[in-house]
Amino acid sequence: MTNAVVSLQNAKKSFGANQVLxxxxxxxxxxxxxxxxxxxxxxxxxxxxxxxxxxxxDDGSLSYGDLEVCRRQNGRAVYGGKDVLAKAKGRFGLVFxxxxxxxxxxVLKNITDPLVSVQKMPRPEAEARAVELLAKMGLSxxxxxxxxxxxxGQQQRVAIARALAMNPDVLFFDEPTSALDPELTREVxxxxxxxxxxxxxxxxxxxxxxxxxxxxxxxxxxxxGVIVEQGPAEQLINNPQHNRTRAFLSNYTQG
Amino acid sequence: xxxxxxxxxxxxxLQLTVLIFFVTLLGALPLGVVVAxxxxxxxxxxxxxxxxxxxxxxxxxxxxxxxxxxxxPYYLFGLEMGTDWKFGACxxxxxLNYAAYFAEIxxxxxxxxPRGQYEAASVLGYTKAQTFMKIVLPQVIKRILPAMGNEIIxxxxxxxxxxxxxxxxxxxxxKALAARExxxxxxxxxxxxxxxxxxxxxxxxxKIEKRLDYYHD
Ligand SMILES: Nc1ncnc2c1ncn2[C@@H]1O[C@H](COP(=O)(O)OP(=O)(O)O)[C@@H](O)[C@H]1O
Ligand SMILES: [Mg+2]
Numbered sequence: 001m002t003n004a005v006v007s008l009q010n011a012k013k014s015f016g017a018n019q020v021l022x023x024x025x026x027x028x029x030x031x032x033x034x035x036x037x038x039x040x041x042x043x044x045x046x047x048x049x050x051x052x053x054x055x056x057x058d059d060g061s062l063s064y065g066d067l068e069v070c071r072r073q074n075g076r077a078v079y080g081g082k083d084v085l086a087k088a089k090g091r092f093g094l095v096f097x098x099x100x101x102x103x104x105x106x107v108l109k110n111i112t113d114p115l116v117s118v119q120k121m122p123r124p125e126a127e128a129r130a131v132e133l134l135a136k137m138g139l140s141x142x143x144x145x146x147x148x149x150x151x152x153g154q155q156q157r158v159a160i161a162r163a164l165a166m167n168p169d170v171l172f173f174d175e176p177t178s179a180l181d182p183e184l185t186r187e188v189x190x191x192x193x194x195x196x197x198x199x200x201x202x203x204x205x206x207x208x209x210x211x212x213x214x215x216x217x218x219x220x221x222x223x224x225g226v227i228v229e230q231g232p233a234e235q236l237i238n239n240p241q242h243n244r245t246r247a248f249l250s251n252y253t254q255g
Numbered sequence: 256x257x258x259x260x261x262x263x264x265x266x267x268x269l270q271l272t273v274l275i276f277f278v279t280l281l282g283a284l285p286l287g288v289v290v291a292x293x294x295x296x297x298x299x300x301x302x303x304x305x306x307x308x309x310x311x312x313x314x315x316x317x318x319x320x321x322x323x324x325x326x327x328p329y330y331l332f333g334l335e336m337g338t339d340w341k342f343g344a345c346x347x348x349x350x351l352n353y354a355a356y357f358a359e360i361x362x363x364x365x366x367x368x369p370r371g372q373y374e375a376a377s378v379l380g381y382t383k384a385q386t387f388m389k390i391v392l393p394q395v396i397k398r399i400l401p402a403m404g405n406e407i408i409x410x411x412x413x414x415x416x417x418x419x420x421x422x423x424x425x426x427x428x429x430k431a432l433a434a435r436e437x438x439x440x441x442x443x444x445x446x447x448x449x450x451x452x453x454x455x456x457x458x459x460x461x462k463i464e465k466r467l468d469y470y471h472d
Contacts, residue, residue, distance in 0.1 A: 052378050089380040100375035103472035104393050117389065118380040146470040166379065 003065045005030050005170045005201050006051065006092070010072065011060035013043075013050055020046045022225040024060075028170060031199040035206055035216035035233065039248055043225045044205045048174050051203075052094045053085055064091040065169065090119070093163030097175040099155045101147040101162070107134065108143040111162045119166065126165075133161040137191055153184030157191055170201040177208060189215075209252045213237040221245045256436055265444055268428030272452075275349060275414045275424060280407070282350035287357025294362055305358070312355035318416050321348040325420050341420040349413070356406050364399035365391065397467040404460040408453050415449075425449070 004027040013021040020043045028034055036044050049055040051062065053069070057077040062069040069088045070079040079085065101110050111130035115121040121129075134140055137157040147155050156176055163171055173192070177185040189211050195202065196215045206212050212219055212233060219236040221229045221244075229242045240246050293305035312320065325344040328334040336343075368391050376386040415426035423431075425445050432441035 054374050054377060086380060089378065092378075094378045096371060096375065098371060100369075100371035102372065102375070102390055103470050104397070113389065114379040114381070117385055148471050162379070 003063070004028060005032070005065060006203075007061075007063045008051060009061045011047070011050060011062070012058050013046055013055065014058055020225050021050065021057075024222075024225075024227060026220065026227070028201060028203060030169075030201055032201055032218065033196045033216045034203045035212035035219045036203065036222055037206065037209065037212055037219060037248070038222035038228075042223045044222055045174055047222070048094065048172050048203070048205060052092060052172055053088065054094075064088050067091065090166065091169045093166055093168040093171045095156070095159050095163055095171065095173045095176050097178050099147070099152070099159045099179075101155055101159055103147050105146070106143065107139070107145050107147065107150070107158050110147070110158060111165045114162065115165055129165055130161070133165055134158070136194075137161050138187070151184060152180045153187045156180065156184075156188045160188075160191055160195075164195075164200075170203065171195070173202065173204040173206070175205050175207065177206070207252075209237060209249065221248065223248070256432075261432055261436075261441060262444070264428050264432060265425055265441065265448065268423055268425035268445075269448060271417070271422060271424040272411075272414045272426075275345060275417055275422075276410060278346050279349040279353050279410060279414075282346065283353035283357055286350060286354035287361055290354050290358035291361035291365065294358060295365065309355045309358055312352050313359070317348065317352050317413060318419050320352055321345060321416060321420055324348045324351075341422055345417050345420050345422055349410075349417075353406070353410060357403070360399050360402045360406065361395065363402075364395040367398055368394055394472070400460065400464050400467070404457070407460075408456055411452050411456065412449060 007027040009025045011021050011024040012019070024043075024047060026034070036047070038044055046055060050057050056079065057070060059072060059075055059077050061071045061077070067084065067088055068080060069084060070077045072078075080088075102113075105113060108127065108130050111133065112123065112126040115126035115129065116123055131140075131143065134143060137160065139154060139157055139161070142150065142154065142158075147158065150158065156179075160171075160176075176192070177188050180188060185208070189208065192202070192204065193211075193215055204212070204216065214233075216233040218230065219233045220227050221236065221240070221242070223244055229236060229240060229245045231241075236245070237249065240249055290305055290308065293301050294309065296302045296305070321344060324347050325341060328336050328340075372390055372394070373386060376390045381390065414424055417424045418427035418430065421427075425448065429441040429445035433439060
């Protein structure tokens with residue numbers, strides 16, 4: 001059996017007395033597109049933040065391929081050393097709701113600087129890759145601009161290019177279009193659709209139900225820190241089994 | 256007294272004024288970073304010490320601090336410091352005092368950088384040091400420039416406090432000339448020179464601000 005691209009087992013996370021993740025397990029295989037939906041406050045962001053090492057798990061295990069980031073020991077999550085965490089960060093990318101581009105860098109440098117500073121890639125190679133990815137994102141000619149000169153949709157596409165440039169095994173998205181107008185949302189979703197058709201492995205937290213249904217292979221419905229229901233995308237959206245899923249989906253007009 | 260002679264004496268004083276100014280910046284700009292980092296440290300005792308330091312140095316007159324450093328060694332430890340000690344005391348006093356002000360400016364600047372910047376850098380694999388030097392610091396500099404400009408202009412005028420230590424900087428020189436000549440002219444000229452000095456700083460700060468104007472966030 002090949003290793004899953006990412007495997008999270010029995011994840012638990014509390015903020016003070018508030019348990020936000022209650023025994024969550026999920027695995028993502030090569031080429032999978034997984035969507036995570038659910039009401040606000042359900043723990044979706046915390047889940048992504050734990051998987052991208054922005055938060056630490058209280059308990060559970062996390063692996064990227066053959067790389068064990070943390071394991072369960074005596075009911076606690078025990079993390080690997082600095083080198084392990086640094087290596088793991090090379091295996092995933094994260095696209096934020098509010099882009100988090102570096103405002104003082106040009107579009108080009110936003111993409112090349114991590115390649116040069118972190119991956120020690122020669123600058124010409126980094127620039128070639130950035131130019132190519134920007135073209136793919138429909139942003140040719142914007143290389144010398146700074147983020148504040150771009151629309152939100154353009155900024156988010158730069159952020160996607162920045163994450164892709166690092167050549168991750170899996171790309172996480174935390175509500176990538178929630179900060180955007182409907183028009184700009186469409187151009188970002190199109191880019192993600194294109195990536196899906198190229199079999200990029202992705203985990204996408206989204207409130208765009210029809211997008212999730214069309215693009216994802218699998219959908220997880222999360223509420224109150226647990227996975228309430230999961231299944232093939234069509235089935236979960238069109239024929240949910242649980243009342244909570246039904247109640248949640250009824251708030252969205254089916255598109 | 257001839258005008259030329261008077262100007263000569265004032266300009267000699269100006270040299271010391273400029274020296275105090277640059278020595279203070281050279282010492283206080285980096286020391287302020289250290290104090291700010293200590294103040295923001297998660298190690299509570301260190302943070303408390305830094306907080307106390309900042310509070311004392313901002314909460315008491317610089318003139319008093321200068322005198323405490325000047326005469327402290329003698330009154331506390333019976334040490335005879337020699338006649339040149341006044342320059343040492345002056346440099347130490349100004350640097351310690353301005354480091355406290357700069358530290359607070361740095362801290363407010365660093366804390367104004369959105370968490371998302373750190374998070375993006377972390378996910379991309381930047382080390383802590385890279386994140387600070389490449390992502391945070393350049394943005395902090397732009398944000399604190401106006402406050403730093405104010406503080407540096409205040410420093411120009413504060414150099415005149417060195418007169419309490421008997422240092423013949425420009426204000427002291429003007430004071431001596433005014434007494435000898437029974438005239439306000441030396442003061443007027445000194446005032447004009449201080450003003451020109453500040454104009455020069457405003458000009459430089461504006462240039463830097465313009466250069467960093469290529470982006471906003
Ligand atoms: N850093 C934090 N400190 C304390 N509570 C937090 C923190 N982050 C998230 N929470 C809490 O965790 C719960 C889940 O939040 P979140 O993961 O953002 O949910 P979602 O992304 O599904 O809206 C919420 O109750 C939220 O208040
Ligand atoms: Mg969220």
